[in-house]
Amino acid sequence: MRIGLALPQYGGFADPAAIVAVSKFAEASGFDSVWVGDRLLVASEPRGQYPGGQIPPGFAHFLDPLTVLTVAAGxxxxxxxxxxxxxALWQPPMLLARxxxxxxxxSRGRLDVGIGLGWSPDEFEALGVPWPGRGARLEETLDVLETAWAPGPVEYVGERWTVPHARIDLKPRQTPRPPILLGGHAPATLERVGRRADGWLAGPLPIPALTGMWTTVERTAEKNDRDPSALRLVVRINPAVETDDVDPKLVPRRGSIAQLAGYAHDLETAGAHEVMFDLQLTTNNVDELIETAAELHTAITGQR
Incomplete structure (x- = not known):
């Protein structure tokens, strides 16, 4: 199982020097991947429920994800x-494709494109993008991306977008395209992963719930004549790292380094392909983030 780390991106960590430091640390210390999220604003009176409970105040200062990854790539x-x-629904798909x-x-072909439907109606309103019908909009967005990245001339006619017959010689380095992973836990998302994505981005669920949902993805892949073993399961954890062990029922949202490493080991046993940690909500500065990340990596790899 691969181990990933979220890059500094929001709140007090939204600093170019921090991105560089953590990127270099991750590369040198054996992490397999670095990741970013995507937030636009924190509404004063939110109309949507943040998946983790209360929206972190630091989300009000959030660097653009693809800019952060460009710095890391360098x-x-x-x-x-x-x-x-x-x-991905926040912008026209042809611009996103470019x-x-x-x-x-x-990045010389190192990109994984993880896409979500979002949880904040306020962000969609600020961008003039309809909140209803997000699933159908995502399906067409994926269609346009795949069209733009395919070899040869491009042409697309859909319900929302039309691309005239044209040359677009800029293509991704990876073939046939960068891996597309979809996030979310709704039945429609699991079905979409199995039907047309390269993997699923899951949250910190109890292992039985996670494996049950993953079985749904695999069965859907089989029904669509796709190889389930080719799909990836990536689990994201935003833990509160504690000095001492906590009630096991709180893991992995809270826990000691040993408990979080134990959960990662359970994920690997259950068939997860990658676990990634965002430590920006549980550390106070870059040095502490790097120290905590190093302890986690050592604890996880030491259990193998």
Whole structure:
């Protein structure tokens, strides 16, 4: 199982020097990947429920995810670069196709494109993007991306977008395209992963719930004549790291280094392909983030 780390991006960590420091640390210390998220604003009176409970105040200062990954790409050579998750519906898919293809070229083919539907109606309103019908909009967005990245001339006619017959010679470095991973836990998301994505971005669920949902993904893949073993399961954890052990029922949202490493080991046993940690909500500065990340990596790899 691979181990990933979220890059500094929001709140007090939204600093270019921090991105460079953590990117270099991750590469040198054996992490397999670095990841970014995507937030636009923190509404004073939110109309949507943040998946983790209360919206972290630091989300009001949030660096653009693909800009952060571009910085990381320039100071690393090995680690994969991922979005977990990118709100792809916030922009026209042809612009997104260009940006993603550019970043995949800049990173020499190290990009994983993790996409989510979002949870905040306020962000969609601020961008003039309809909140209803997000699933259908995502399906067409994926269609446009795949069209733009396919070899040869491009042409697309859909319900929301039309691309005239044209040359677009900028293509991703990876073939046939960068891996597309989808985030979320709704039945429609699991079905969509199995039907057309390369993997699932899951949250910190109890192992039985996680494996049950993953079985749904695998069965859907089989029904659509796809190889379930080719799909990836990536689990994101935003833990509160404690000095001492906590009630096991609180793990992995809270826990000691040993408990979090134990959960990661359970994930690996259950078939997860990657676990990634965002430590920006539980550390106070870059040095503490790096120290905590190093302890976690050592604890996880030491259990193998």
């Amino acid at each position: 100071v690393t050579d090995r680690v994969r670069l991922g979005t977990n998750t990118l709100n 940006t993603v293809a550019s970043l995949d070229q800049v």
